[in-house]
Amino acid sequence: MKKLLSLSLLLLLINLSKAKADEGMWLLPLLQQLNIETMNEMGLELSAEELFSINQSSLKDAIVIFGGGCTGEMISDQGLLLTNHHCGYGQIQELSTLENNYLDNGFWAASKEEELPAPGLKVTFMRHMEDVTNRVLEGVAEDMDHETRQKAIRANIDSITKAAAEGNDYEHLVRDYFAGNQYFLISYEEFTDVRFVGAPPSSIGKFGYDTDNWMWPRHTGDFSIFRVYAGHDGKPADYSPDNIPYQPLHHLPVSLQGVEMDDFAMTLGFPGSTQRYLPSWGIQERMNIFNQTLITVRGEKQDIWAEDMAASDKVRLQYATKFSRSSNYWKNSIGMNRGLEALDVLSQKRELEARFAEWAESSAANQERYGKVLATVKEAYTSRAPQYKASNYLRETLVNGTEIYRFAGGAKILENALEAGHQTAIDSAVSELRSAGEVFFKDYSAPTDQKVLAAMLARYAQDIENRFWPDFYTEVNKKYQGDYQKYAEKLFEKSLFTSQAAFEAFLAKPSLKKLRKDPAYQAGRSVRKQYNKLLGMNREAQQQIDNASRLFIAGLMEMQPDKVFYPDANFTMRLSYGTVGDYEPRDAVRYKHYTTLQGVMEKEDPDNFEFFVPERLKELHATTDYGRYGDKDGSLWVNFTTNNDITGGNSGSPVINGKGQLIGLAFDGNWEAMSGDIAFEPELQKCINVDIRYVLFIIDKYAGASHLIDEMTIVE
Structure with missing residues (x-):
């Protein structure tokens, strides 16, 4: 039965090979059967074997997972790697200090000896x-x-x-x-010796910051450069000064020819997650619970962070990465809800479900296999709503939203070791916690987190039924009469986890009694206990959803044999293809497909850090000193748009022309199509890319790092 089902699925997909579709995140092993004919008709000059091959080098060998959530690409035979600035942002921030602030000032290694090791950073190649x-x-x-x-x-x-x-x-x-x-x-x-090579200042790499995030027109030089190192045998090796630059099986040649309207463009990368087959009840849950939780909770937390960041350069540097990561999907959630409503996606899903229900009743075989699918899905989503909301709120407020509880919870390994009385285990736990503390306190502001803690406690209590509160709330409400600010003040006075000095002093002489009495540790454990309980309450409903979803998708394929089907993103390598193009976001408005350096100057606001323009960049613009990176129209292109289907995880993905040459880096989607993770919008969906010529211009003309250009394969 299963062999027949798999064969039917493959035949369904093969029969769709001639269907034109810019929508879709396609599996590379199936390109020959599904997509290559259409792609060649659109302008691809390569074969499927040149894109994906098991037995010889191919385009896929130049594409990597960068860190744990982005894409990167190899651009030289000496291990040089290109990704987005916002993908490298965490490493850049970790390597920065107030004295050497690479976020604000940028960084360019003049030689391989000056490249900076990035501890903990990994680069991963898909081999098979x-x-x-x-x-x-x-x-x-x-x-x-x-x-x-x-x-x-x-x-x-x-x-x-x-x-x-x-x-x-x-x-x-x-x-x-x-x-x-x-x-x-x-x-x-997986390669673990990865070194920071260069990045522009954030005034270029994050130009527009949160204001322009998810928006078009964009004018952002969103790129950073790293290098992958290996042992002398070419295999992965832990960091060593003796390691050598890795020679990838394939690296992308870089084109200076630019793009024009309707040019073929493809992306390869690791899109994180989409839910294109989500039923209407799942969409309601996503909008009203998951997204709304992020909008409410992160918005409140970010306001606190922003106030303290504006008042202190130290706090601004400490929280730069945290704020960026938090705000990215906070704004995405706002845009997604707006887009789903504007496109009336719920009505479209309900119409599809009505047709599915009718089809499921059309035969005894259909009824037996698919007749209960929709009822099961509806019941599962409806029944879990209260505890699902509580688990999302608890995650955003007290599990991840409040730093002190999460950090204190890490001491569980020491409690276990102290309780067992094994000195070797105690010493190991102390060493691990001491290392964790060095990382934590470097980017931690206790006064800021104290404000966040009070606000998050109040927010959870206000919006969630008390039957879902962690048990420590009982003591807090009894002792402090619900005054969460007063509770937070006392906790930060008494806890050993709120300062590095107190934490180090405790580790020097660890005490089981002191640890268990610590208010942050007690509360952190209470929060985690309640969170695990809520997850358990959601588990049965999730199993029902998983089983029904499998049958729902199988049924949709049988019901619609002429429809193009592709799997949802799951952070495995995919290819999407489309064309360069403009779009009309609303009546009487048309956005052209590219922006130029002139737009950077027009957005400049010296009183707003989001739109600060470096003097060197203004000088190059004033003299139009663009070198060989200017367009034939005399301007310097910064960003351009295509209709490639991307999502989170595609950040840093190469945008490649029909000859297999690098023409840009994908880094964002557009505000009008934030519904894209759930519903692709062919008229509005755009992939926002950095023009590779702007990347090279910044490296060469702005930074003077021409030695990096020299090791690339440049196509004039």
């Missing part, structure tokens, strides 16, 4: 990918309950990954697609 659906579903019966089914699948996956690991050092994962209707085995190779 193959369909293993039949092997994963071997012995899996349709009438199995959820636990039995998952147990059988896990056993098959363990067998597959164990066999794949023989004779190599790769990491092997099996990922599901179409909600568990298809599975692929993927092999990765």
Whole structure:
């Protein structure tokens, strides 16, 4: 049965190979069957084998996972890597000090010896990918309950990954697609010696900051450069001064030819997550609970951060990355809700569900397999709403929103060691916590977090039923009569986790009694206990949703045999293709497909750090000293738009022309199509990219780092 289902799925996809679609995040092993003919007609001059090959180098070998949530690309045979400035932002901030502020001033290593090690940063190459659906579903019966089914699948996956690991050092994962209707085995190779090479100042790399985030027109030089190092055998190795630049199997040539309207463009990368097959009840939950939680809670927290950042350069540097990460999806949530409402996506989903229900009743076979799917989905989403809201609020307010509770919770390893009385374990826990403390306190402002704690406690109590409160609330309300500011003041006076000096003093002489009595540790454990309880309350409903979603998608494929289907993003390598183009966001407004350096000057506001323009950049503009990076019209292009289908995780993805040459870096989507993770909008959806010529102009003419240009393969 499962073999027939997998074969049917493949035949459905193959039959769609001639359908034109800019929408879609496509699996590379299926390009030959699905997409290559359309892509060639649109302007691609490469074969499917040149894009993805198991036996020889191909375009996919130049693409990497950068860190844990972005994409990067290799641009030289000496390990040079290009990604977005906002992807490298955390590493740049970690390496910065008040004396050497690389965020504000930029950084350019004049030689490989000056490149800065970036501890903890990893770069990952995908080495192999193959369909293993039949092997994963071997012995899996349709009438199995959820636990039995998952147990059988896990056993098959363990067998597959164990066999794949023989004779190599790769990491092997099996990922599901179409909600568990298809599975692929993927092999990765991870490099841990990665060094910071260069980045423009944030006034270029983040020009426009949060005001322009998700907006078009953009004028942002969103790029940074790193280098991957390996051992002398070319294999991954921990950092060592003796390591050598890694020679990738493929690196992207860089084009100076620019782009024009309707030019073919493709992206390769690791899109994080989409929910294009989400039912109407899931969309309501996403809008009214998940997104609204982020909008409410993060908005309040960010206001506190912003006030303290504006008052102190030290706090601004400490919280730059935290604020950027928080605000990115806060604004995304606002835009998504707005877009879903404007496009009336709920009505479209309900219409599809009505057709699905009618189709499911059209035959006995359909009714048996799909007849209860929609009722199950509706019941699962409806029943879990109260506890799902509580778990989202608790995560945003007290699990992740409040730094002190999360940091204090890390001392659980020391409590266990002290309770057991094993000195070796105690010493190990102390060492681990001391290292964690050095990282934590470097970027921590206790006065700021105290304000956040009081606000987050109040917000959770105000918006969530008291039956979902962590148990420490009882003592706080009894002792402080609900005065959360007073409670926060006392906690920060008494806790050993609020200052590095107190924390170090405790680690020098750790005490089980003192740790257990610490108010931050007690509250942190209470929060985590309640959070785990809420997750458990959501688990049964989530299992129902998972099972029904698998059947819903399988049914949709049977019901719509002529529709183009592609799997949701799940942070595995995908290719999207489209064209360069403009768009009309509203009546009587048309945005052209590119911006220029002139627009940077027009946005300049010396009194607003978001729109500060460096003097050197103004000088180059005034003299139009663009070198070979200017466009044929005499201007210097900064950003351009395509209709490639991207989402979070695609940040840093290369934008590649029909010849396989790098023409830009994807870094954002547009405000009018923030619904894109749930519903692709073909008339409005745009991928915002940095023109590669602007990247090279900043490296060469602005920074004078022409030695980096010299090691690239430049196509004039």
